Amino acid sequence: MKICVLVKEVPDAAVEKRIDPSTGRMDRSGEKNLNPYDTHAIEAAMQIREGGAVEVEEIVAVTMGPESAMRALHKAVSLGADRSLHLSDESLAGSDVAATGYALSKALEKEQPDLVLLGQQSDDGECYTIGAVVADHLQMPSLTQVIKMDVADGGLRCERQAEYGYDTVEVQLPAVISVGDAINEPRYPSLKAIMGAKKKPLESVAAGDVGIDGSMVGEDGSRVQCGDFHDPPAKEAGQIIEDEDTGETVEKIVAWLDERKLI
Amino acid sequence: MPDVLTYVLHYEGAFNKNSLGAVSEGAARASEIGGECHAVVVGGDDLSDELCQSVGAYGATKVFRARGAEGLAQPVIDVMAKVIDEHGHSYALFGGGLLGFEIGAGLAARKQAGVTMEVVTVRAEDGKLVAERPILQDSKLSVSRYRGELGIIIGRINAFEAVQRDGGSAEVVDVDVEYSAWSNQAKMVQRGEQRGADVDIEGADILVAGGRGLGKAENFQLAEELAKAFGGNTAVAATRAVVDAGWYPYAAQIGQTGKTVAPKLYLAAGISGAIQHKVGMQSSENIVAINKDANAPIFEFSDLGIVGDLNKILPKLTEAIKAKKGG
Numbered sequence: 177m178k179i180c181v182l183v184k185e186v187p188d189a190a191v192e193k194r195i196d197p198s199t200g201r202m203d204r205s206g207e208k209n210l211n212p213y214d215t216h217a218i219e220a221a222m223q224i225r226e227g228g229a230v231e232v233e234e235i236v237a238v239t240m241g242p243e244s245a246m247r248a249l250h251k252a253v254s255l256g257a258d259r260s261l262h263l264s265d266e267s268l269a270g271s272d273v274a275a276t277g278y279a280l281s282k283a284l285e286k287e288q289p290d291l292v293l294l295g296q297q298s299d300d301g302e303c304y305t306i307g308a309v310v311a312d313h314l315q316m317p318s319l320t321q322v323i324k325m326d327v328a329d330g331g332l333r334c335e336r337q338a339e340y341g342y343d344t345v346e347v348q349l350p351a352v353i354s355v356g357d358a359i360n361e362p363r364y365p366s367l368k369a370i371m372g373a374k375k376k377p378l379e380s381v382a383a384g385d386v387g388i389d390g391s392m393v394g395e396d397g398s399r400v401q402c403g404d405f406h407d408p409p410a411k412e413a414g415q416i417i418e419d420e421d422t423g424e425t426v427e428k429i430v431a432w433l434d435e436r437k438l439i
Numbered sequence: 440m441p442d443v444l445t446y447v448l449h450y451e452g453a454f455n456k457n458s459l460g461a462v463s464e465g466a467a468r469a470s471e472i473g474g475e476c477h478a479v480v481v482g483g484d485d486l487s488d489e490l491c492q493s494v495g496a497y498g499a500t501k502v503f504r505a506r507g508a509e510g511l512a513q514p515v516i517d518v519m520a521k522v523i524d525e526h527g528h529s530y531a532l533f534g535g536g537l538l539g540f541e542i543g544a545g546l547a548a549r550k551q552a553g554v555t556m557e558v559v560t561v562r563a564e565d566g567k568l569v570a571e572r573p574i575l576q577d578s579k580l581s582v583s584r585y586r587g588e589l590g591i592i593i594g595r596i597n598a599f600e601a602v603q604r605d606g607g608s609a610e611v612v613d614v615d616v617e618y619s620a621w622s623n624q625a626k627m628v629q630r631g632e633q634r635g636a637d638v639d640i641e642g643a644d645i646l647v648a649g650g651r652g653l654g655k656a657e658n659f660q661l662a663e664e665l666a667k668a669f670g671g672n673t674a675v676a677a678t679r680a681v682v683d684a685g686w687y688p689y690a691a692q693i694g695q696t697g698k699t700v701a702p703k704l705y706l707a708a709g710i711s712g713a714i715q716h717k718v719g720m721q722s723s724e725n726i727v728a729i730n731k732d733a734n735a736p737i738f739e740f741s742d743l744g745i746v747g748d749l750n751k752i753l754p755k756l757t758e759a760i761k762a763k764k765g766g
Contacts, residue, residue, distance in 0.1 A: 195579065274547040274554055304537075305544035305556055305593075308512065312548035317513060317624040320541055321696075323683050333628070337679070337696050338537050340450045340631035341689060343510060348624040358683030392551070400553025400590070404582035408573060414726075416738060419747025426755045429727070430763055432743050436725055438645065438704045439669070439763055 177349075178234045179221045180289035181257060182280060182306070183214040184298050185241055185248035195405050201270060208244075210251040213295025213355075215362040220325060220355050221293055222256040222363070229327040234258050236287055240268060240280055250373040254365035259377040261287065267383050270395030272402075277309025279393050282386040284314060291332075292352040296321045307354035318352040319345055323359050441474035441566070444528040446515055447494055447502075448538055450631060452485045459497045460599035461534035464561060466498025471563035474529065477501040478609070479519050482509045488611055495609030497601055502609045505616050510630045512541035513622040520549045521616055523589060530568055531589065532561070535596035537696060543593040554591040555583040557714070559598045568592070576736055577714065596695050596718045635688025643674040645704045648693060648720070649686075650678040652709020652730055652749060656686035661753040662708055668760040676700070678716050694719035709749050712737025729753070 186209055196203040218237070225232035237252035237260040239245050249260035263283045271279060284292060292314070294307050304320055311318030324335035331348045336356070347353070365373075383390065391397055415432070419425045433439050443465040448455040465476035478499040480486050483506065491502040503522045507514040519531060519542065531546055533539030540556060547554035559580075560571040570583040570592045583590075640646060647669070649662040659675065666673045677687035679694055693700055695715040705723035710716060712728070712735055720726070721740060728741035729752055738744040745752060 194575070272553060273544070273556075274552065277544070277548060304540040305547075305554065308541045308544035309548040311513075311621070312516065312545040315619065315621050317621045318541070318545075319625065321537060336537075337683065337689070338510065338630075339448060339455060339696060340510075342629075342632040342634055343627060344629040344632070345511065346626045346628055351624070356683065358680060398553065399551065399587045400555055400583050400585055402555075402581045402583050405574075405579050408577065408580050411740065414738070414740075414742045414744055416744045416746065418733075419745055419752060422747070422751045422755055425745060425747060425752060426759045429743070429745065429756060430759050433704070433727075433760075434763070436704075438725060439760060 177224070177230050177232045177290045178236070178287070179224065179232060179291045179293060180236045180238050180284055180287050181214070181217050181221050181252065182292065182294035182310070183218070183237050183239050183248050183252045184211045185209065185239070185245045186211045186298055200403055200405070208247060210248045211295055211298045213297055213357060214252070215255060216355050216357050216359055217293040217295050218252055218255045218257060219360045219362040223360060224327060227327065236261060236289070238280065238283055238287070239263065240276060240283065246378065249378060253376045254369040254373040255362065260379070262378060262380045263386065264380055265383040267390055267394050270398065271393050272398035272400050273305050274309055275393045275398045277306050278313055279383065279388050280306070281310045281313035282388045283381065284310065286381070286386050290350045292316070292350075294354045296354045296356045304354070307352050311352035314350070314352065316350050316352050317347045319347060320354040321356045322353050323356045325353065325355070325359065440527065441469065441472045441529040442526065443469040443474060443476045443530045443532050444519060444523060445476065445478050445499070445532045445534070446519060446539070446542055447478045447480050448536070449480065449482060449486070452490065454494065455534070455536070456601055457534035457536050457594070457596055457599070459494070459534070459601035461532050461594060462494060462497040462499050463602040464594070464599035465532045468561050468563055468568055472566050472568065475500045477503065477526070477528070479503045479505070479515065479522060481505045481507045481515050481518055491611045492608045495607040496603050498604070498607065499609045502611050503614045504611055505614045507616065507618065508627060510538070510627050511625055512538050512545060513625065514618055515542045516545040516549055517618050517622055518614060518616050519546055522614060523550065529589065531591045533593045534599055535594045539593050543591045547591050550589050552587060552589040552591050553583070553585045554593065556593040557595045558592050559595050561592055597699055633689055635690065638674060638688055638690045640674045640676045640691055640693070641698055641700055643672050643700070643702050645669050645671070645673040645706070646676045646700060646702045647673065647706045647708065648676040648678070648710060649681060649708050650710030651680045652711070653681070654709070658750070659687055661749065665706070665753055665757045665760070668757045668764070670764065678710055707737055707741070708753060710737055711735045712740065
């Protein structure tokens with residue numbers, strides 16, 4: 177089995193995110209972290225490999241983004257991927273979620289994976305959706321927000337929480353599965369793995385190398401345009417108490433509740 | 440014609456409230472641009488004529504009914520793509536929730552359409568629909584405008600209210616669909632399994648909600664004791680993270696795939712306040728949050744925030760409330 181894991185570089189949680197007023201796009205200059213949800217997808221791939229129910233020949237980390245996105249691939253490799261594929265091209269900048277999913281699907285076609293894994297959402301914007309876009313282009317069955325996944329009868333038995341409770345779904349391979357963060361606890365990379373990550377094979381491809389139709393990507397190929405960024409209606413800021421003396425803090429809470437007749 | 444197509448999810452013979460909200464929203468907005476709102480339903484024999492016609496009470500003039508697998512997104516994409524091909528809808532609108540995200544995104548791929556998710560407002564502008572969504576942890580709003588023949592709008596959960604009117608019966612149109620090979624490659628084995636005890640949180644006046652910040656399953660006891668101290672109509676609720684981890688029953692879950700509540704007091708213990716949780720409790724009358732991380736998003740929408748250690752604060756708060764009640 178060959179598993180491709182889609183990863184993404186996102187802003188560090190500690191960096192304040194903003195829109196770049198000159199381009200109207202997310203300011204990605206401060207980005208430096210692997211999307212935390214993606215670490216669960218890599219861990220899920222590793223657990224399939226280590227589970228022994230099926231032989232996993234290769235785990236390939238795949239990303240799309242500027243040169244800096246290579247750091248996300250290094251991190252992914254330090255967490256267990258064998259090699260990585262970096263789709264990078266000026267023409268892809270400004271792609272919306274549908275265009276991004278299309279471009280990624282073309283890169284994946286080149287790899288011909290049996291299973292595509294990804295995190296259920298990214299920290300920086302588009303939620304839940306990229307997996308479904310990729311799956312439709314690849315013509316594969318797909319589920320998002322999977323929290324348990326077992327290899328069974330040549331396919332996958334997946335569990336997830338949906339609108340009415342927990343669903344169990346059997347999916348044939350090849351498939352595209354996005355995983356929720358409850359699926360596992362990602363391991364920490366060893367120092368050796370971190371040091372060795374840059375030595376693992378990393379292939380860089382441009383849009384033309386994987387047969388991407390230029391009219392379907394980038395700002396011009398995107399069919400939704402975002403703009404008019406504005407502030408939501410202001411909400412009165414709440415009162416904040418820093419707990420130093422817990423007795424005193426609790427008195428303040430009780431007084432606050434009492435004032436509002438909540439006790 | 441600028442018609443709007445929605446998908447209406449159902450389970451055990453009843454339609455989903457958020458889906459019906461999308462129908463009401465679709466009908467209201469379609470009328471502003473000179474179109475109609477239609478709905479797609481996919482399922483088995485429980486989709487009777489009468490049930491399907493009842494979607495008309497929410498504003499749909501036509502209901503396209505296809506026989507197919509329930510609870511999975513990809514068969515619905517096949518049905519909606521066919522209906523749109525044949526009828527030329529200009530917009531597809533979803534009421535949020537897991538399947539809405541999956542169907543909307545897959546349909547965007549199939550039809551090369553633009554898609555916007557987490558939408559809170561849809562409005563008509565120069566004969567077209569534009570969608571407004573919060574971005575950057577709800578600190579800004581962004582406006583989406585669509586190019587091409589189809590625009591896809593996926594609402595945030597609870598963003599669209601289901602408005603039932605008197606009368607209004609939709610025409611039911613059966614659709615024969617040849618499902619894609621990959622739509623048949625996923626099979627529902629069990630749907631809607633309830634895990635953990637059955638608890639009622641929707642009717643509570645006061646909710647003490649626990650999140651991952653409680654640290655471990657046993658610490659839910661701190662929340663339960665606090666709830667007991669409040670007494671009366673008080674219950675304990677939980678975030679998705681801790682429910683998925685098995686710390687607390689599914690029936691107590693608040694948020695995107697859980698319940699939506701609006702109690703008099705919502706006391707959040709160890710909850711960071713992710714959007715998926717916020718959408719299920721932001722209408723609460725009073726929100727009190729206790730969290731050790733001063734940067735937790737929940738402090739941005741709580742009325743009283745306490746930055747501190749739950750293990751120290753909760754037991755003392757429980758004692759203080761007991762004392763107050765006793766005195």
